[in-house]
Amino acid sequence: MAGKDTIANNTFECLKCGIPMEPGKVTVSYMGSSFPVDLLKCKKCGLVLITEDLALGKMLEVEKALEDK
Amino acid sequence: MDHKQWREFEEKCIQERPPACVTACPVHVDARSFVAEMKNGRFNEAFDIFRKTVPFPGIIGRICDHPCQKACKRGEVGDPISIAGLEKACVQMNSARPAKITAPARKDKRVAVAGGGLSGLTAAFELAGKGYPVVVIEAADRLGGTLWEIPEEVLPRQVLTGEIAVLDALGVQTRFNTRVGREVSLQELCREFDAVYLGFGKNSRDIPGLEPDSRGRISINPVTFGTSLEGVFAGGGMVRETGYSPVGSLSDGRRAAISIDRYIQKVSLTAVRENEGPHQTRLFTSVKGVEPLPAILPEDPARGYTREEALLEAGRCLQCQCLECVKSCEFLAHYKGYPKKYARQINHNLKMIMGRHEANTLINSCSLCGLCQEVCPEDVNMGELCWQARVEMFKKGKMPPSAHDFPIREMVFSNESLCALTRHQPGHASSSHIFFPGCQLSASAPEQVRKVYSYLTERVDGGVGLMLRCCGAPAEWSGRTELFEAGLREITEQWREMGSPKMILACSTCYQMFKKHIPGIEIVSLWELYDQFGLPEGAPLRGTGPVAVQDACTTRNERQIHQSVRNILQKLGMDIEELPTSRETTECCGYGGLMLFANRELADDVIRRRAGESAADFVAYCAMCRDNFAARGKRTYHLLDLIYPGAGRPSPGQKGPGYSQRRENRVRLKNKMLKEVWGDTVTEQKKSFETIKVTIPAGVSDIMEERLILLEDIQKVIEYAERTGNKLLNRANGHVLACYRPVAVTYWVEYTALEDGFTIHNAYSHRMEVEGNSQ
Numbered sequence: 001m002a003g004k005d006t007i008a009n010n011t012f013e014c015l016k017c018g019i020p021m022e023p024g025k026v027t028v029s030y031m032g033s034s035f036p037v038d039l040l041k042c043k044k045c046g047l048v049l050i051t052e053d054l055a056l057g058k059m060l061e062v063e064k065a066l067e068d069k
Numbered sequence: 070m071d072h073k074q075w076r077e078f079e080e081k082c083i084q085e086r087p088p089a090c091v092t093a094c095p096v097h098v099d100a101r102s103f104v105a106e107m108k109n110g111r112f113n114e115a116f117d118i119f120r121k122t123v124p125f126p127g128i129i130g131r132i133c134d135h136p137c138q139k140a141c142k143r144g145e146v147g148d149p150i151s152i153a154g155l156e157k158a159c160v161q162m163n164s165a166r167p168a169k170i171t172a173p174a175r176k177d178k179r180v181a182v183a184g185g186g187l188s189g190l191t192a193a194f195e196l197a198g199k200g201y202p203v204v205v206i207e208a209a210d211r212l213g214g215t216l217w218e219i220p221e222e223v224l225p226r227q228v229l230t231g232e233i234a235v236l237d238a239l240g241v242q243t244r245f246n247t248r249v250g251r252e253v254s255l256q257e258l259c260r261e262f263d264a265v266y267l268g269f270g271k272n273s274r275d276i277p278g279l280e281p282d283s284r285g286r287i288s289i290n291p292v293t294f295g296t297s298l299e300g301v302f303a304g305g306g307m308v309r310e311t312g313y314s315p316v317g318s319l320s321d322g323r324r325a326a327i328s329i330d331r332y333i334q335k336v337s338l339t340a341v342r343e344n345e346g347p348h349q350t351r352l353f354t355s356v357k358g359v360e361p362l363p364a365i366l367p368e369d370p371a372r373g374y375t376r377e378e379a380l381l382e383a384g385r386c387l388q389c390q391c392l393e394c395v396k397s398c399e400f401l402a403h404y405k406g407y408p409k410k411y412a413r414q415i416n417h418n419l420k421m422i423m424g425r426h427e428a429n430t431l432i433n434s435c436s437l438c439g440l441c442q443e444v445c446p447e448d449v450n451m452g453e454l455c456w457q458a459r460v461e462m463f464k465k466g467k468m469p470p471s472a473h474d475f476p477i478r479e480m481v482f483s484n485e486s487l488c489a490l491t492r493h494q495p496g497h498a499s500s501s502h503i504f505f506p507g508c509q510l511s512a513s514a515p516e517q518v519r520k521v522y523s524y525l526t527e528r529v530d531g532g533v534g535l536m537l538r539c540c541g542a543p544a545e546w547s548g549r550t551e552l553f554e555a556g557l558r559e560i561t562e563q564w565r566e567m568g569s570p571k572m573i574l575a576c577s578t579c580y581q582m583f584k585k586h587i588p589g590i591e592i593v594s595l596w597e598l599y600d601q602f603g604l605p606e607g608a609p610l611r612g613t614g615p616v617a618v619q620d621a622c623t624t625r626n627e628r629q630i631h632q633s634v635r636n637i638l639q640k641l642g643m644d645i646e647e648l649p650t651s652r653e654t655t656e657c658c659g660y661g662g663l664m665l666f667a668n669r670e671l672a673d674d675v676i677r678r679r680a681g682e683s684a685a686d687f688v689a690y691c692a693m694c695r696d697n698f699a700a701r702g703k704r705t706y707h708l709l710d711l712i713y714p715g716a717g718r719p720s721p722g723q724k725g726p727g728y729s730q731r732r733e734n735r736v737r738l739k740n741k742m743l744k745e746v747w748g749d750t751v752t753e754q755k756k757s758f759e760t761i762k763v764t765i766p767a768g769v770s771d772i773m774e775e776r777l778i779l780l781e782d783i784q785k786v787i788e789y790a791e792r793t794g795n796k797l798l799n800r801a802n803g804h805v806l807a808c809y810r811p812v813a814v815t816y817w818v819e820y821t822a823l824e825d826g827f828t829i830h831n832a833y834s835h836r837m838e839v840e841g842n843s844q
């Protein structure tokens with residue numbers, strides 16, 4: 001589920017902190033499993049961007065796989 | 070379910086039983102597969118199948134007395150398949166290489182086979198094949214016995230001698246010109262050999278030392294072929310009651326050989342020998358709708374089938390199997406198996422601890438509609454099995470949350486005080502009846518609930534109370550037994566408080582749930598009451614039509630409801646067209662068992678298939694049937710649309726309300742009833758997120774519907790984002806993107822703030838928790 005976002009790094013900014021979102025390590029978890037992924041996040045407040053492509057693509061796939069484990 | 074119950078379920082489905090031709094054949098040639106290969110012109114492959122169970126295929130293929138044909142199912146629609154004719158064509162025309170014979174390792178126990186006819190040759194072939202040194206004792210000076218009496222045109226001599234020569238390759242020895250009882254006594258044979266097989270053919274005589282039966286034949290045990298003398302077995306023409314049967318002799322020789330092997334190995338002669346000889350199959354094969362076809366006759370009967378003729382004849386074979394349930398159920402067809410196979414997969418799925426539970430979706434896709442049981446000759450109910458599996462999965466925490474979360478939340482919402490209501494009729498301190506419209510009718514057509522309630526209060530004496538809530542079916546269907554039972558307890562308590570009145574049910578699913586799970590409550594279907602009391606004043610006489618009745622799958626066994634619905638339609642002046650399957654064999658609309666949520670594509674297929682069964686408009690009497698068909702473009706009335714044309718949908722083509730609207734309708738219905746029927750003052754309290762004003766373009770609300778995202782989810786995200794400032798800006802288009810997790814789902818909304826509210830551009834969700842985004 002690597003965050004291989006096709007979006008240019010500068011497209012999104014955190015409105016709260018006023019800084020662009022940058023790639024960084026984020027822990028995601030479901031059904032008792034956790035793992036680190038590279039995603040765009042705000043270095044200051046930690047808000048993470050999950051794009052539609054990711055949510056309905058790779059992430060959904062991983063969710064299904066974990067549900068069937 | 071315990072192991073035994075699973076086994077029983079698996080055993081019940083007879084799809085894997087052999088066809089009638091196979092069980093009628095004394096050596097169980099797999100005639101179905103054989104004929105299938107012949108049909109495709111694959112004579113070599115067909116020959117391989119034939120010789121797998123037949124030791125002297127060239128001989129038997131030419132002379133078999135084909136008891137299989139009498140049993141052949143094709144005989145019920147035309148002539149039976151000429152299996153023997155096809156075998157003859159196969160042995161004549163195949164170009165398969167002769168089977169490779171390799172003599173196995175020699176055993177030290179020796180067997181004598183007296184009589185070189187078909188049964189003796191077979192016994193010798195089988196025993197030598199197992200490694201026993203075999204000596205064939207033959208009265209004449211050659212092997213074959215009565216086979217030599219068959220005309221040469223039928224059984225060419227080089228075929229006869231060629232096939233018998235196989236025994237040489239297996240190391241079988243012979244003593245010619247030796248008659249048992251003359252040149253050698255049975256006792257001498259018993260001393261010299263460890264076991265003896267007697268197969269003298271039809272011209273046999275008394276053997277000193279063996280008991281004859283009342284007709285002078287040697288008496289044998291029909292299972293083991295053992296005679297009265299230990300270690301001596303007999304079969305073939307000498308023991309047969311009916312006439313000459315080459316394939317019967319083959320079977321005798323083989324079965325006696327099995328006994329001899331067991332006898333020498335000192336194991337049970339009788340264990341597991343059912344179905345060894347010819348018997349009847351339990352396989353059911355429907356010939357309904359099969360066009361009768363006569364047999365293809367060979368142009369030259371003496372020669373038999375040409376290649377082309379054989380292909381045509383084989384093409385008539387029904388390839389017998391059951392699959393009655395699979396033919397009726399899209400779900401069963403979708404997974405390309407049948408209940409016996411599915412039961413194995415499900416059992417495996419439940420037992421597995423590590424690894425992918427591949428059958429989860431299968432288990433959750435069944436609509437639990439019970440049609441399979443209705444059409445199955447063995448009464449198999451796949452729905453019961455899938456439901457049991459869900460209960461077990463849920464109990465073990467193995468139920469995928471995504472399968473049923475949403476409908477369960479809908480159910481919980483319907484039972485919260487916002488929507489739920491239980492009251493006596495105004496002006497009454499007690500109720501003789503309670504009207505229970507169900508959560509889906511309340512959501513789909515609240516105005517109709519209002520109409521029905523006034524109708525009932527006008528016609529029914531003793532006070533008609535009202536109970537608004539969900540019966541709990543989604544909990545039951547999803548295997549959440551405790552949640553379901555808690556709901557039932559609530560219903561039962563309230564019902565008692567109301568004085569235990571009779572319940573009037575508008576929804577077939579509620580009806581089924583009440584009947585099955587709270588048998589103490591007396592129930593009646595709303596449709597029976599309309600039938601009994603007559604239509605309300607002002608109900609139109611339409612006289613249009615015809616309409617096709619979509620019986621709800623949960624009324625499958627409720628004949629009185631089927632009839633009432635038809636009576637009502639008749640009173641409305643509608644022409645009724647019956648669908649190819651209706652009443653007891655009706656099909657589910659895709660909502661049952663929550664199929665729609667666990668496997669939407671399949672539910673779509675189910676709905677499409679059903680909708681395609683008639684060009685006529687449908688009439689449904691379940692709100693979910695009505696909305697599901699209409700949502701996929703099938704014009705469908707709800708029965709109440711016809712009774713109250715002003716109070717429902719303007720047209721049968723109109724789609725039902727979306728999920729958000731359904732919630733709102735339930736809330737509004739309660740408030741409206743309180744205000745208008747009971748005269749209460751209702752103060753609607755808005756939660757802070759509900760004050761968020763949003764504009765949702767049609768395309769986006771379609772997306773929300775498909776992704777099961779509610780208006781309130783959107784409002785909650787925006788309320789949260791605007792309150793906390795936790796939001797992102799997409800510099801490319803200026804849209805704001807924010808997320809919030811009100812339940813076990815994170816919702817993302819892309820929006821733009823307007824002066825007075827927000828425009829929604831997109832919404833999506835995920836279930837995974839993301840560190841940094843959890844509030």
Ligand code: SF4
Binds near residue numbers: 393395447449
């Ligand atoms: S109808 Fe279905 S479940 Fe019943 S025996 Fe046939 S294949 Fe098996």
Ligand code: SF4
Binds near residue numbers: 088101142143
């Ligand atoms: S129709 Fe075909 S499969 Fe069925 S009994 Fe006849 S030969 Fe066998």
Ligand code: SF4
Binds near residue numbers: 435
């Ligand atoms: S959907 Fe209905 S007919 Fe099909 S397997 Fe399930 S209960 Fe049986």
Ligand SMILES: [Zn+2]
Binds near residue numbers: 042043
């Ligand atoms: Zn920030």
